[in-house]
Amino acid sequence: MKLTVHLDKNSYPIYIGSNILSQADHYISEVFSGKKIFIISDDNVFPLYGEALIQTLSGYECHSLVLPHGEPTKSFESLPKIYEAMLQAKISRSDLVIALGGGVIGDLAGFAASSFLRGIKLVQIPTSLLAQVDSSVGGKVAVDLPQGKNLVGAFYHPRLVLIDPEVLNTLPKRYINDGMGEVIKYGCIKDAALFYTLKTCGSFEALKPELASVIARCVDIKRLVVEQDQFDTGERMLLNFGHTLAHTIEQYYHYERESHGEAVAIGMYQITRIAETCGLTAPGCADEIKSVLTAYDLPHASGLPIEDLTAAIKLDKKNLNSSLNLILLHTIGDSYIHPSDVGFFQNAGTV
Known part of the structure; x- marks a missing residue:
């Protein structure tokens, strides 16, 4: 199933389908013509789906950063680690960031993509039910401050959202x-x-x-x-x-x-x-x-x-x-x- 968010130049497609993750390269090639991809995930999700995703993206030069799972990771303090890893991978404005994970990773990776070099293309691949039905769509990206949730953020729309209900079978x-x-x-x-x-x-x-x-x-x-x-x-x-x-x-x-x-x-x-x-x-x-x-x-x-x-x-x-x-x-x-x-x-x- 395909839905489209119609926002003029910020419009993007959302694909929903079982085992769509195994065809990620096909959908990504529709919105990205570059060579280098930087995947941001967490230590719960990446062991399950990271390597499989990288294999489907064999035509690209893939780099990855795996962060601890959980809301505390969605903090301002995580951003320097992400920026440092992106610099080491020599990510440029012609490259792509993929957020592979739940709402925490989607928000955090999205904010990093929105702010690094003033904006890197972003694809959301949500792996939790909450992220699939809500946070991966709509372009809100953010990090938390000690004083409150999502107090530093931006509106930054992805180029594509891929939703695979099959990944929910591994959720606690x-x-x-x-x-x-x-x-x-x-x-x-x-x-x-x-x-x-x-x-x-x-x-x-x-x-x-x-x-x-x-x-x-x-x-x-x-x-x-x-x-x-x-x-x-x-x-x-x-x-x-x-x-x-x-x-x-x-x-x-x-x-x-x-x-x-x-x-x-x-x-x-x-x-x-x-x-x-x-x-x-x-x-x-x-x-x-x-x-x-x-x-x-x-x-x-x-x-x-x-x-x-x-x-x-x-x-x-x-x-x-x-x-x-x-x-x-x-x-x-x-x-x-x-x-x-x-x-x-x-x-x-x-x-």
């Missing part, structure tokens, strides 16, 4: 759950039918026959939103549903307790619960979300008093001029932007 269950947090998000904000498909299936195993179409549906929703709002000033903000609380929970625990998708799950339920008490969301939506989160082994509460999170919320990059653009639901499948401030959370209690 927690990483599947992590990705399902973002899949559920798409149902909540834009597609009630997707949400109720997830609810009806009731488990990842039951969902597997539908997985390629579910991934494609999530990617298509993101594609349409990004086309309307490339730089995250309007419609694209809807993709941040659950993220204001999620980012602060992740940061509070130094990215060591909840994964991103788990934190998003908590954020979606808690913000909907609060919105219901304010009459801003239809009654029962929070319970609907909670039931689907539970079915896919995702949490709905962090156990933290909201006071512990408000300082981080104030630093969140979506907090502009002391106002927050919160993403709420009218009902399942129908989201909207609600201008507010940190006071929205003041009576939330424990989240």
